[in-house]
Amino acid sequence: MTITPSGIWKDIETIRQESPLVHNITNYVVMNTTANALLALGASPVMAHAQNEAADMVNIARALVINIGTLSDPWINAMFTAAARAKERDIPIVLDPVGAGATPYRTKTARDLIHAAFPAIIRGNGSEIMALCETTATTKGVDSGSASDLAIDAARKLNREFGAVICITGETDYIVSQDAMISIKNGHEMMPRVTGLGCTATALCGAFAAINPDFFMAAAHAMAVMGIAGEMAARTARGPASLQLNFIDTLYQLSETHIQALLRLGKA
Amino acid sequence: MTITPSGIWKDIETIRQESPLVHNITNYVVMNTTANALLALGASPVMAHAQNEAADMVNIARALVINIGTLSDPWINAMFTAAARAKERDIPIVLDPVGAGATPYRTKTARDLIHAAFPAIIRGNGSEIMALCETTATTKGVDSGSASDLAIDAARKLNREFGAVICITGETDYIVSQDAMISIKNGHEMMPRVTGLGCTATALCGAFAAINPDFFMAAAHAMAVMGIAGEMAARTARGPASLQLNFIDTLYQLSETHIQALLRLGKA
Amino acid sequence: MTITPSGIWKDIETIRQESPLVHNITNYVVMNTTANALLALGASPVMAHAQNEAADMVNIARALVINIGTLSDPWINAMFTAAARAKERDIPIVLDPVGAGATPYRTKTARDLIHAAFPAIIRGNGSEIMALCETTATTKGVDSGSASDLAIDAARKLNREFGAVICITGETDYIVSQDAMISIKNGHEMMPRVTGLGCTATALCGAFAAINPDFFMAAAHAMAVMGIAGEMAARTARGPASLQLNFIDTLYQLSETHIQALLRLGKA
Numbered sequence: 001m002t003i004t005p006s007g008i009w010k011d012i013e014t015i016r017q018e019s020p021l022v023h024n025i026t027n028y029v030v031m032n033t034t035a036n037a038l039l040a041l042g043a044s045p046v047m048a049h050a051q052n053e054a055a056d057m058v059n060i061a062r063a064l065v066i067n068i069g070t071l072s073d074p075w076i077n078a079m080f081t082a083a084a085r086a087k088e089r090d091i092p093i094v095l096d097p098v099g100a101g102a103t104p105y106r107t108k109t110a111r112d113l114i115h116a117a118f119p120a121i122i123r124g125n126g127s128e129i130m131a132l133c134e135t136t137a138t139t140k141g142v143d144s145g146s147a148s149d150l151a152i153d154a155a156r157k158l159n160r161e162f163g164a165v166i167c168i169t170g171e172t173d174y175i176v177s178q179d180a181m182i183s184i185k186n187g188h189e190m191m192p193r194v195t196g197l198g199c200t201a202t203a204l205c206g207a208f209a210a211i212n213p214d215f216f217m218a219a220a221h222a223m224a225v226m227g228i229a230g231e232m233a234a235r236t237a238r239g240p241a242s243l244q245l246n247f248i249d250t251l252y253q254l255s256e257t258h259i260q261a262l263l264r265l266g267k268a
Numbered sequence: 269m270t271i272t273p274s275g276i277w278k279d280i281e282t283i284r285q286e287s288p289l290v291h292n293i294t295n296y297v298v299m300n301t302t303a304n305a306l307l308a309l310g311a312s313p314v315m316a317h318a319q320n321e322a323a324d325m326v327n328i329a330r331a332l333v334i335n336i337g338t339l340s341d342p343w344i345n346a347m348f349t350a351a352a353r354a355k356e357r358d359i360p361i362v363l364d365p366v367g368a369g370a371t372p373y374r375t376k377t378a379r380d381l382i383h384a385a386f387p388a389i390i391r392g393n394g395s396e397i398m399a400l401c402e403t404t405a406t407t408k409g410v411d412s413g414s415a416s417d418l419a420i421d422a423a424r425k426l427n428r429e430f431g432a433v434i435c436i437t438g439e440t441d442y443i444v445s446q447d448a449m450i451s452i453k454n455g456h457e458m459m460p461r462v463t464g465l466g467c468t469a470t471a472l473c474g475a476f477a478a479i480n481p482d483f484f485m486a487a488a489h490a491m492a493v494m495g496i497a498g499e500m501a502a503r504t505a506r507g508p509a510s511l512q513l514n515f516i517d518t519l520y521q522l523s524e525t526h527i528q529a530l531l532r533l534g535k536a
Numbered sequence: 537m538t539i540t541p542s543g544i545w546k547d548i549e550t551i552r553q554e555s556p557l558v559h560n561i562t563n564y565v566v567m568n569t570t571a572n573a574l575l576a577l578g579a580s581p582v583m584a585h586a587q588n589e590a591a592d593m594v595n596i597a598r599a600l601v602i603n604i605g606t607l608s609d610p611w612i613n614a615m616f617t618a619a620a621r622a623k624e625r626d627i628p629i630v631l632d633p634v635g636a637g638a639t640p641y642r643t644k645t646a647r648d649l650i651h652a653a654f655p656a657i658i659r660g661n662g663s664e665i666m667a668l669c670e671t672t673a674t675t676k677g678v679d680s681g682s683a684s685d686l687a688i689d690a691a692r693k694l695n696r697e698f699g700a701v702i703c704i705t706g707e708t709d710y711i712v713s714q715d716a717m718i719s720i721k722n723g724h725e726m727m728p729r730v731t732g733l734g735c736t737a738t739a740l741c742g743a744f745a746a747i748n749p750d751f752f753m754a755a756a757h758a759m760a761v762m763g764i765a766g767e768m769a770a771r772t773a774r775g776p777a778s779l780q781l782n783f784i785d786t787l788y789q790l791s792e793t794h795i796q797a798l799l800r801l802g803k804a
Contacts, residue, residue: 028296031296031338032297032464035297035463036509036512039460039461039462039463039508040507040509046367046370047295047296047297047337048338048367048371049338050338050339050340051340052341053371053372053373056371056372056373057370057371060370074340244509245509245510245513246509247509248507248508248509249505249506249507249508249510250507252507252508253506253507
């Protein structure tokens with residue numbers, strides 16, 4: 001099970017041909033940019049959050065993306081309703097636990113969603129992934145490894161308990177399951193200065209999971225595309241706004257040649 | 269009653285001079301881009317959705333745009349309150365029935381709004397317009413014409429029952445009333461890859477209807493401006509994000525010369 | 537107490553080094569663009585509005601920005617909760633009374649927030665600032681000065697009663713306290729054609745107030761940066777969308793040399 005340019009490209013071609021409908025219950029900040037990223041990649045995004053239609057919208061979708069970035073009680077109710085219907089229909093759920101660890105409300109909501117929904121993929125930064133893991137040892141006074149080692153440990157525990165593929169994104173992206181790990185070194189240091197590119201990475205996981213039933217490879221392909229498109233976008237960016245613009249345009253233009261030339265994996 | 273470059277230009281000049289206030293109760297995804305489109309054209313957008321101020325905001329507006337893209341019960345209540353006040357004040361209401369047909373909640377909300385508000389203009393794609401029409405024959409087993417013929421039939425029925433001018437947008441845009449139809453062939457194939465350009469078309473209908481009491485011509489002028497600006501924007505676009513950026517800049521720069529050179533009408 | 541390029545630059549360097557967390561309860565239209573402006577400047581934005589976590593989020597923030605642009609009752613409740621916690625923690629509150637004067641709901645909410653929260657800085661246009669001031673004489677039949685004189689009078693009254701530094705933004709920006717006033721003449725006439733640049737000015741006040749305890753200078757520095765970056769952005773803008781893009785990129789690139797070359801003060 002390895003990631004290859006041709007494997008990534010095959011998934012992109014399928015997304016462009018099939019335009020899978022991806023239902024997003026996501027945050028206000030990134031709705032426009034993640035919808036545009038999904039469209040530029042070739043998927044069909046729908047953004048809808050009302051309890052009254054959550055299940056009906058899931059009925060016509062091929063993946064459900066749940067992002068708790070600007071959560072509130074009515075939205076959380078819709079997330080659980082949509083997730084329950086997605087489980088019944090056996091379509092993949094992708095979870096972005098934005099800000100888990102920052103407030104008890106976020107941490108609890110993210111953990112409750114994992115218990116209820118058993119997401120196919122969870123994507124967050126290292127501290128979010130560690131916050132999800134109820135049994136992670138605190139790092140205080142522990143000299144047992146780097147922050148990313150601790151996050152990878154947390155990811156393995158989450159995978160063991162809930163079966164989700166875990167993406168830990170940062171300077172290097174780690175895609176973690178019980179018995180496999182891929183690390184991807186693409187991307188650009190300016191990307192964290194654009195709001196919501198992490199949320200975009202999560203949304204792209206939804207598009208890939210919609211058409212590739214191997215969720216580990218789907219997540220890895222999504223992270224590779226994020227990093228490569230971000231790198232290409234940064235070449236002519238004069239700042240974060242032109243980076244965001246170039247990023248969407250690059251998703252639209254992306255070719256197999258780009259992926260072959262630029263994919264950079266870390267040591268497994 | 270024909271559409272001419274000079275008629276379109278006269279309306280644009282009026283919008284630029286009078287900066288009509290257009291009150292939008294619209295979806296989260298497009299709030300920023302539709303506000304910017306209205307500003308670039310020369311109108312004054314306000315986005316406000318609270319039940320507590322819906323009527324007060326309508327009191328200072330010259331048109332009301334209702335878009336159900338990310339609907340929920342509190343917003344629907346505000347839509348009805350705002351619509352009732354708009355009827356009392358006799359200012360035009362423009363409705364975008366986003367996703368009508370996709371879920372019962374959307375279809376019912378859109379139909380209820382039409383029954384209560386009698387919009388001046390309704391803009392949607394063909395399937396949305398057909399979903400609004402309760403008596404439209406299903407297409408199953410019927411070999412009675414193309415999808416756009418069926419949508420135009422639905423538009424005529426809606427116009428007969430509710431009086432609204434109907435815009436059906438797609439590769440060709442159709443503006444339909446009981447006894448007239450204009451078709452406009454401007455636009456670019458990349459436009460559907462930008463989220464919310466349909467919603468922008470609806471918002472522009474609000475600006476034109478605010479200053480032109482002939483709502484059929486107002487709608488046609490809005491569609492012509494959308495298509496022409498989209499075409500101009502696509503010339504130097506490298507993807508959907510630069511298309512969106514160029515589109516807003518083009519609305520700001522649009523001159524009568526551009527319209528004269530580019531307006532392309534279909535057969536009536 | 538004067539504004540100097542080196543004073544502005546010192547604050548920018550501090551923001552870039554310390555990346556202060558700025559908690560925003562703001563409107564849907566500008567969430568994306570204000571988050572990006574804060575990131576481009578070097579601050580760390582968080583957007584969160586749930587009553588359930590408002591106090592917890594304030595606990596980890598260094599400034600609170602409250603913007604009533606798309607207000608509704610649940611959001612107002614969170615604004616008061618967050619403001620109360622910010623007062624307890626003694627972190628600065630910045631208020632943007634968007635649309636005060638346009639509807640009673642907005643005027644009342646903005647005034648109630650001022651009474652409850654005693655913001656460090658209030659930023660609005662002249663008519664919003666006048667609407668906040670319950671005792672401002674109406675302008676009807678009064679030939680007692682220009683609109684900006686009346687707004688400055690209102691600002692002085694608000695400062696006397698509530699202690700807030702008041703920014704009145706427009707062609708000239710006025711930063712007003714009881715015994716001092718700075719006026720800044722930077723900016724570009726196209727800026728009002730971009731939705732939410734006023735809200736961005738408010739958000740930047742949050743970043744500067746987070747690291748500079750002299751809120752009068754913090755507000756003046758924020759307004760100077762807005763105007764200078766807007767002016768630089770306009771140089772190559774072809775319309776409002778490229779102006780917005782250039783503006784964010786310029787915030788990211790801004791150097792002391794730019795500020796030295798471009799800062800233009802009015803008469804005090």
